[in-house]
Amino acid sequence: MKKAVVLLSGGLDSATCLAIARDQGYQCHTIAFDYGQRTRSELDAAARVSEALGAASHRVIELGMGNIGGSALTDHNIEVPEDGGEGIPVTYVPARNTVFLSLALGLAEVTGAEAIYIGVNAVDYSGYPDCRPAFIEAFQTLANLATKAGVEGNTIRIETPLMHLSKAQIIQQGEGLGLDYGLTVSCYQADAEGRACGRCDSCRLRKQGFADALVKDPTNYQ
């Protein structure tokens, strides 16, 4: 059975990615990161989603990014914004997707996976530079050169099935695959039980997505 590594954050997008990878016939190995994020309930959600969707394995990789700092998501002295705003937001974690994809690449080599699924999105991308198609293309080039598999001619493909979908389209696709979004947590400042604030950028995008998709929002709000 062909294998894929799927990056899981515990949020709506990555859960949809897992549902898609499974639907495309992959045995899925999920990977989540404990990188000092403000809310631990994301990690609980990632484990829940992995199990509910029957992944073959789930790993949580510890990552001391708190030592690096510079983001509202890992540095508790920087406030999470609730009003959108211009440019690259303070919730941007420096080089996060590069780090996550690199570790997924290592896991793909070890498990013999032929694809890595990541839920990046260029539509609702919140201004993060490492969610753009050009970034993914550059990572694909790097992956071909960086790995034993690549050297031996076995490319590990970076799959971004959500890249050009709106939040509403993502939700409709997951709904179609029977995904229960009540398992997921998107909020930047969810409480210990995974209840969402309903006000941060991530909550606002998610809420609007359910409204636009004409799907009942199953989110557990505070």
Added chain:
Amino acid sequence: MKKAVVLLSGGLDSATCLAIARDQGYQCHTIAFDYGQRTRSELDAAARVSEALGAASHRVIELGMGNIGGSALTDHNIEVPEDGGEGIPVTYVPARNTVFLSLALGLAEVTGAEAIYIGVNAVDYSGYPDCRPAFIEAFQTLANLATKAGVEGNTIRIETPLMHLSKAQIIQQGEGLGLDYGLTVSCYQADAEGRACGRCDSCRLRKQGFADALVKDPTNYQ
């Protein structure tokens, strides 16, 4: 003062890189990784080298790569070879330099560094795919796309001053800059006091380097 992030492993090459970056007028921020490597004395060596060379800061980033497995350097069930061998060796840690450079990139963004120094080498590279010039070029392209700095037109340069030097030339350069190689540990299976086995691939390359450089080998052997 212009700033650089310098990747330190505790070994000979990265210590030389730090000496070079300092000599080129950079305020240096060193970064080491606790990634489940077999020998902890590398991390002690990295801290020692950072301090001896007057780095402005030193960070150790925890990285749960042991969860990924697949290498003799992180998996204690795989034996470290002592006889060279063909192809990509079992000491290859999947996607290691990609992961390390990604985290260095995050730190460079946060500290405002304009360069990242990494001691990769295409001559004595031991068959690792992620030490080749083409890999570094691909990472540079990625870095320009992945970061806030890159988006704003401030490229973070990946500097590889050792790329085309032999081990002997590296040692001669470090000697010329007054670096004490007795501080460094290169052995894949050094003991708790940092004493080298003298037999693994890394020890053999290092020993030969001192011999070829006509420099007295200050390594503390078991």
